[in-house]
Amino acid sequence: MNAARVDEVVGEFVNLKKRGVNLLGLCPFHNEKTPSFTVSPAKGIYKCFGCGKAGNSVNFIMDHESLSYPEALRYLADKYNIEIEETVLAKEEIEQKTERDSLYILMSAAQKYYSERLHEDEEGKTIALTYLKERALTPKTIEGFQLGWSSLGRDDFSQWAIKNGYNREYLVKTGMSFETEQGSLFDRFRERIMFPIHNIAGKIVGFGGRILRSNAKEAKYINSPETDIYNKSKILYGLFQARKAIRQRDEALLVEGYMDVLALHQAGIEHAVASSGTSLTDDQLRLVKRFTDNITFLFDGDAAGQKAALRAIDMALELELNVKMLLLPADHDPDSFVKAYDIEYVEQYFKDHSQNFIAFRIGLLPEDVLRDPIKKSEIVREMLNSVVLIKDIIKRNLYLREISKLLDFDEKVLNDELRRMAASKFKKDNKAPDLTLAEPQVISQEQAIRSQATAVNQEKQLLKVLLLYGSRMYTDDMTSAQFIYRETSGMEWENDHCRILFERYREATEQENNLADVNFLIHDQPEEMRRFVYDVITERYQLSPGWEKFLRRTVVSPDANYKEEVKSAIGYLKFTKISKIVEENQKGVALLETDEAIDELFMLQQVLLNMRKQLAVELGIG
Ligand code: UTP
Ligand code: MN
Numbered sequence: 001m002n003a004a005r006v007d008e009v010v011g012e013f014v015n016l017k018k019r020g021v022n023l024l025g026l027c028p029f030h031n032e033k034t035p036s037f038t039v040s041p042a043k044g045i046y047k048c049f050g051c052g053k054a055g056n057s058v059n060f061i062m063d064h065e066s067l068s069y070p071e072a073l074r075y076l077a078d079k080y081n082i083e084i085e086e087t088v089l090a091k092e093e094i095e096q097k098t099e100r101d102s103l104y105i106l107m108s109a110a111q112k113y114y115s116e117r118l119h120e121d122e123e124g125k126t127i128a129l130t131y132l133k134e135r136a137l138t139p140k141t142i143e144g145f146q147l148g149w150s151s152l153g154r155d156d157f158s159q160w161a162i163k164n165g166y167n168r169e170y171l172v173k174t175g176m177s178f179e180t181e182q183g184s185l186f187d188r189f190r191e192r193i194m195f196p197i198h199n200i201a202g203k204i205v206g207f208g209g210r211i212l213r214s215n216a217k218e219a220k221y222i223n224s225p226e227t228d229i230y231n232k233s234k235i236l237y238g239l240f241q242a243r244k245a246i247r248q249r250d251e252a253l254l255v256e257g258y259m260d261v262l263a264l265h266q267a268g269i270e271h272a273v274a275s276s277g278t279s280l281t282d283d284q285l286r287l288v289k290r291f292t293d294n295i296t297f298l299f300d301g302d303a304a305g306q307k308a309a310l311r312a313i314d315m316a317l318e319l320e321l322n323v324k325m326l327l328l329p330a331d332h333d334p335d336s337f338v339k340a341y342d343i344e345y346v347e348q349y350f351k352d353h354s355q356n357f358i359a360f361r362i363g364l365l366p367e368d369v370l371r372d373p374i375k376k377s378e379i380v381r382e383m384l385n386s387v388v389l390i391k392d393i394i395k396r397n398l399y400l401r402e403i404s405k406l407l408d409f410d411e412k413v414l415n416d417e418l419r420r421m422a423a424s425k426f427k428k429d430n431k432a433p434d435l436t437l438a439e440p441q442v443i444s445q446e447q448a449i450r451s452q453a454t455a456v457n458q459e460k461q462l463l464k465v466l467l468l469y470g471s472r473m474y475t476d477d478m479t480s481a482q483f484i485y486r487e488t489s490g491m492e493w494e495n496d497h498c499r500i501l502f503e504r505y506r507e508a509t510e511q512e513n514n515l516a517d518v519n520f521l522i523h524d525q526p527e528e529m530r531r532f533v534y535d536v537i538t539e540r541y542q543l544s545p546g547w548e549k550f551l552r553r554t555v556v557s558p559d560a561n562y563k564e565e566v567k568s569a570i571g572y573l574k575f576t577k578i579s580k581i582v583e584e585n586q587k588g589v590a591l592l593e594t595d596e597a598i599d600e601l602f603m604l605q606q607v608l609l610n611m612r613k614q615l616a617v618e619l620g621i622g
Contacts, residue, residue: 011039019038029248056519059522117150118149121149124151145265155187161177175224197230197276208221208276223276235287242273246273251271254280269338295322296326358403388422388425396418458573461572463498471509575615582608
């Protein structure tokens with residue numbers, strides 16, 4: 001980290017100009033005309049005020065070059081001539097790794113072979129290239145997606161591969177060849193347009209092969225099987241080519257077919273990807289989430305497409321993706337649509353017709369359903385089943401409002417039902433109930449933001465003092481971190497990010513003897529998390545008016561005594577948590593049936609109230 005100076009590392013990709021103590025340039029992660037990408041050599045971090053990306057040298061390389069954490073370290077080590085000792089691999093691990101490498105090499109050779117057949121062989125040129133031209137694909141697209149052609153012969157490829165020294169075992173393992181009982185090889189792909197499938201590092205892991213003319217006897221597409229290098233549920237077709245556009249647009253467009261991806265990219269809609277040869281999986285959506293939080297589904301309007309869409313919505317919501325749905329005019333698929341209209345029209349259409357999932361579902365319903373109260377309430381329940389998957393309370397409320405508005409349903413009733421569902425879902429998942437769902441009335445968006453902000457801000461404040469002062473001594477024999485752990489043991493966190501980071505930090509300090517620092521904490525975390533940490537330690541939230549107002553006193557200045565900060569962070573957090581329990585107990589009394597139960601709760605309540613009073617005095621907010 002000391003060698004890989006952030007200004008040097010970033011400077012290799014971004015033209016940076018000096019501006020005060022910082023450097024300034026155009027952000028490489030989004031399109032901007034006025035530079036707002038700052039690099040602070042002193043802090044060792046970059047921060048973009050346009051798109052909010054932030055991180056250190058390693059994060060930058062990971063993001064910019066789409067490398068994993070270890071890959072980025074190797075990259076930097078190489079750049080600065082630092083030797084890194086990697087864990088020595090066991091013998092089987094080396095064998096496994098070399099085998100995987102061999103499979104990659106074979107797939108890459110196959111791609112070159114098939115492309116040559118397409119561009120050099122008479123048969124390829126007259127039959128396949130002509131076909132691709134009929135489908136209006138340009139040489140640039142054919143090139144960019146490395147399309148190819150597999151010839152008619154039953155073992156042309158296998159023979160070529162053996163002749164060129166490729167191991168027959170790997171031919172069979174990759175599924176490129178079948179082996180007969182007599183031991184002869186024949187090709188999986190024959191007489192097909194070849195679509196190489198890349199992983200996000202750009203390595204080819206499999207192929208899809210499209211037959212030229214429809215033929216009832218054979219499948220339109222044949223795909224490579226699952227192999228050691230091709231895990232179908234974790235690969236999205238076109239993601240390698242789409243990843244830059246997905247980042248820039250901060251959105252991914254999910255379509256159904258290979259051909260759709262090609263046509264969209266060719267038209268300039270380069271954030272399109274497809275799940276190849278399988279129905280969409282959870283892992284594929286996680287892959288998308290590495291690049292963006294926003295996903296738009298562009299499914300066919302037919303019944304199968306609709307069913308796929310509903311499944312996809314729930315999966316995406318559960319991963320906290322923001323979901324939009326897009327339907328094309330009847331009789332169109334993305335491929336035909338972009339060919340029928342110019343790009344301005346298409347982009348405008350996409351913009352105008354993207355719907356949230358509530359509006360999309362309602363749009364699918366036949367008229368009479370909405371006039372039948374029983375059917376209508378079934379629909380509402382179905383939609384609430386999706387809404388309950390959303391963890392963000394503000395978003396959840398916005399969707400409730402949408403349902404209430406579009407279906408003319410009372411928001412309070414919806415909210416009650418949602419809470420009931422949440423409770424039983426949590427019971428089923430065996431998780432603690434979500435406190436945000438225990439609020440009795442429909443809370444307005446503003447209230448939601450406010451109540452969320454105060455509790456969460458306090459958790460952030462605590463995290464901040466932990467990160468900044470954790471290693472300093474709080475008393476003679478206790479670090480600030482140890483003090484914080486002791487005071488918060490058993491506490492339930494409102495904010496998942498805070499909880500995760502707090503736990504990570506604690507595990508690290510407990511094991512490594514206080515070696516944890518911010519870089520350690522976030523090195524392998526997703527972008528969102530890193531941004532979160534930088535926001536926390538650069539105290540953007542802390543100076544927000546809400547915070548100050550809530551505390552009814554001046555925000556502690558960053559220069560103040562750190563022990564004071566640690567102490568007050570703990571104090572405020574406890575104060576809010578206790579207040580929350582006190583409130584819940586008040587509401588809970590009505591549900592208790594026996595006198596003993598009421599007495600017990602009352603005793604607990606008095607303890608809590610005393611604690612709260614004490615804290616208020618200490619904090620000067622009594
Ligand atoms: P489509 O039939 O819509 O294919 O299937 P397409 O990509 O639009 O191709 P064209 O326009 O007919 O040339 C959608 C996707 O479903 C998978 C493929 O991934 C295909 O791209 N599929 C389809 C198969 O895996 N096998 C098949 O037999 C058919
Ligand atoms: Mn098609």
